[in-house]
Amino acid sequence: MTKSTSSGTDVKTGATSWLRGWRPAVTMAGRNLRRNRVRTVLAVLGVCIGVLAVAALGIFGNVLALGANDAIGDIGTQVVVSPNSDTGVESLSTTDVAEIRRAVDDPAVGDPAVVPLYSDNGIVAGASSQTFATIYGVEEPALAFEAAEGELPDRHRQGAIIGAGVATDLGIGTGDTVEIVGSQVRVVAVLAETQTFSPVAPDDAVFLPESAFAADGYAQALIISESGETAQAAADAIRREVNAREDRVDLFELAAIVDEINGFFDLLSTFLLGLGAISLVVAGVSILNVMLMSTVERRQEIGVMRAVGVTRRDVLRVLLAEAGLIGAAGAAAGTVLTVILVAALVAATPAVDASLVIDPTNGYYLLLALGFGVGVGIISGAYPAWKAANERPVEALRS
Structure with a gap:
């Protein structure tokens, strides 16, 4: 029991120590970024534009997909059964309709209506x-x-x-x-x-x-099911039972059309997200450039810090905090601008259904863009931070 308590205390103490190590690093990082406001603002603007592109394009693609699903409605729940004229069947007899009803009269199929x-x-x-x-x-x-x-x-x-x-x-x-x-x-x-x-x-x-x-x-006979899955099951059952000996009927499954349309919009959303991601990659290169220039200009400062006892870990924390703050500031600004832009477009375009824009699934793209923006900032600053933290203090002071 004592060991368990001691272990829990150690974990809590370690987490507290970790947070204490980052607090001064974030404070110093904010002060360093304010020293060169123009460069910092430009880097933040790059991330902001990238996040705006990812979030806005992702939301627009999702709104298109939601609008298409809303327009398509329940057609995926219907199957049209027609006589197969290629085999000489010109109409559906009462026997054919009875066989269709027997084929779909199955709990696994959901007992759809046959009209x-x-x-x-x-x-x-x-x-x-x-x-x-x-x-x-x-x-x-x-x-x-x-x-x-x-x-x-x-x-x-x-x-x-x-x-x-x-x-x-x-x-x-x-x-x-x-x-x-x-x-x-x-x-x-x-x-x-x-x-x-x-x-x-x-x-x-x-x-x-x-x-x-x-x-x-x-x-023809219209099969109306409760869902696309049961409609497909009904179509399969009709093929097995009615077309067992010869292809007496043709089946037109509207669910296949719905699947193709959904696949197209999934591809479109991925393509739009890819376009937005290019902007964030450019912003990441901008942050990398800013951090490299910053470490070169502050080489002696970092050397002095290392000479008076500041550890590599502390230097690394400060520089990573700078890159993270740039990414976080740009991501937050980009997310806010995305919300404003989407709201303005909805207000200016009455044809767009507001319920599609405020759909909860659109929040995924805001969170994705926000996380991507912060991640780009940290990843772009990782190499300059590592390079500066591992430079020998004597060589830094000589420069």
């Missing part, structure tokens, strides 16, 4: 205007879409469900009557406007009951 669709094109006319739209036949629209007006039925038996774009073009709403391919149909719901890409483009479509179509089979 088969008939498809056609035609003129949709309102009271005073008309437009060309895609016309779908769907039995369970609530599984795939949301209504802005009216209510989506669990089983679509009558009436028309109008996309937001079609409703705007025709100036119609719930309760109005539209003419679709010569037939008068009442609007039972208007879909909410989609904020992201969708393979069926519901904004410019009209959805009728399946009974309105005389086609022999479905044009």
Whole structure:
């Protein structure tokens, strides 16, 4: 028990001694830097510009990636199953749809919704205007879409469900009557406007009951999962089960597109960070030059310090503290300027969503640039400090 207490005391005493050794070194370093203000300011400015470049470019790249993810939305959770015309399959039969449902009816897949669709094109006319739209036949629209007006039925038996774009073009709403391919149909719901890409483009479509179509089979089936991972699992299950003997269906996995887009923005962010890092490397060379010139000009001063008993370690501490203070001052100034610059750009560019800029992930780039700036300062000052600390006092005094 006594040994444990003694060991803890030794550690605490050692840490206290280490801090006491650095306090006078930092004080002296600050005084030395103030002796040549112009040179110090220029070195700090170099680090500041480098940190600003790294942080700003990193944040801009991240904001672009976040904006793209926000625009893409949930398309990665959807899989489109279409008949494989290359093998002579022109439509999806009810048997094909049943096999698709069995394939994805697995807890590991997440039991996604399967929405088969008939498809056609035609003129949709309102009271005073008309437009060309895609016309779908769907039995369970609530599984795939949301209504802005009216209510989506669990089983679509009558009436028309109008996309937001079609409703705007025709100036119609719930309760109005539209003419679709010569037939008068009442609007039972208007879909909410989609904020992201969708393979069926519901904004410019009209959805009728399946009974309105005389086609022999479905044009496609939309698989809607809770996540991109479960969507990929559903696609794999469909390939194994439905395409076991022949490739009856083609699958379009939107998650693959999302992965490619995310990969592009990751590459873009890395490229932008690389550009910013070049500025910090230049700043590091500037600090190296400043510290070398400082040690040469103060060679006799360092020799006197060594002659009166100042240890190599103390000299090394002072010079490293000088380089560290330059890096820390430049990094802090660069971080503050980055925040101001980003805030000014957001204020001047209304199209940029402020929530993307204040996203917590952007803080990573501020911390990265701050740490990088301080590190560049210390690393750049390491060689001049070592060189000065290891010079023989007699030779320093002779110069």
